Amino acid sequence: MSQQIKQPKPRTSLHGLLLVDKPSGMTSHDVVSRVRRLAGTKEVGHSGTLDPLASGLMVVLLGEATKLSSIVTEGDKAYEVQVQLGIETDTLDITGAVEKTTPVTVKKDEVVAKALALLGEMQLPIPLFSAKKIDGKKLYEYAREGEEVEIPSKSMTFWDVTYIENVEAEKENRYSFHLYCSKGSFIRSWVKLLGEQLGCGATMSGLRRTKSHDFTVNQSLGLEGLMAEKDAGTLDLSSTIVPLNEAVGGVRNIKVHGHDEVLLNNGQISHDLRSKLIVLFNPERDQWVFASSRDNKQVLAIIGLEPQVGFKIKRGFRY
Structure with missing residues (x-):
């Protein structure tokens, strides 16, 4: 009885970056899974995780572009962040368990002034609920198991902080800002520090990535639209991906x-x-x-x- 030889699966013909606008509530892994179905290949990666709460630009790598991951992730990033004053949570964002509430007496002018001055390189604690590994184990795994672990700090740099007015949100002590940061910086840590400086505590209530490396969210495509084109048989990813020679400016x-x-x-x-x-x-x-x-x-x-x-x-x- 002859043994059937398995033929290798054909490789993808798509090689480049797909700029995706990730919706809030979806994990980065979910986005990669969707793109794998869209592209018909497992050769898919990304250049930086976004928390489920966050929306915005995800740079997805297709085919040979996955080899550029370590290069593309070196780029700076920019975010629009919403800060909820008077609440502190275990995750440092609004999805976590509330650990402390404080009456907010600070005025808008002081909130904005403190935020705009929160610039430069600083050593900040890494959020406990993060994927940073300590002794081969992710910090959020220590947290979920109730195991004690020393929270490490790291150098984070923030610049070009600007205020975004939102009168209705500010009535509920929610303030929005746009800022740039270095690779590996945690916006939640910046929010926590702002809350400490204001004396009322704060947690991150919204986050949207607007820039990653050389690309902006305005260049990105929504997943729902891509899936609709796939269902309609009109999807042409080859015309939308950024080629390798344009992937690194x-x-x-x-x-x-x-x-x-x-x-x-x-x-x-x-x-x-x-x-x-x-x-x-x-x-x-x-x-x-x-x-x-x-x-x-x-x-x-x-x-x-x-x-x-x-x-x-x-x-x-x-x-």
Whole structure:
């Protein structure tokens, strides 16, 4: 009896970034699962988790773009945050259990002034209900199991805080702001600090990511609309994804062809390509460069310069 040989599943032809506007109430994993169905592939990742409460921009990676995850996540982010004064919760957001309530006597002018001044680099505690790992275990797992754990702090940087007026919400002591932050910063920690400085405590009651890396939420697409196009048979993701050579702004792109391209596809840098890189690469401003096919414009590799080693392929792409 002959043994049937399993054929490998065909790889996706979609390689790039899909900018999705995540609705509140959905997990980042839910978004990835939906996109997998939309794209018909398991080759899907993302460049930064959003809490279920949060809405806004999620940069979803398709196909070979998943190899860019560590690069894309390095970018700064921006958020619109709503702050509820007078309430403190265990999760530092409105979904958590209320631990303390305080009468709010502080005036609007002081709230806005304190928020606009809450800038710069600071060491803040990481929220207990977060995915940060301590000794191989996520902080929220310690919290749910009631296990004691020392809350670590980390450096977070915030800038360009602006006030967003919302008269009706402010009647209930909810204030909105837009701000920028460095990679890995927790907006909930910023909200907690603001509440402490105002003396009445605060929790995050809303959050929307407006920018991630080089992309804004205005460039993103709603999941419901994408699913409707899928059901109608009119979905064309290839026309909506950001190609690899546009996925990372400010990175130089060198065109290769012929023998240089063949060697690059085999994980090697030819002598001629090294000579071109020496001329093109500026160690003071370039962390890496893209090498793309001159014929079909596909990105073939990311090349970096390592001290005492020279030029080295950091990532190779196969289509």
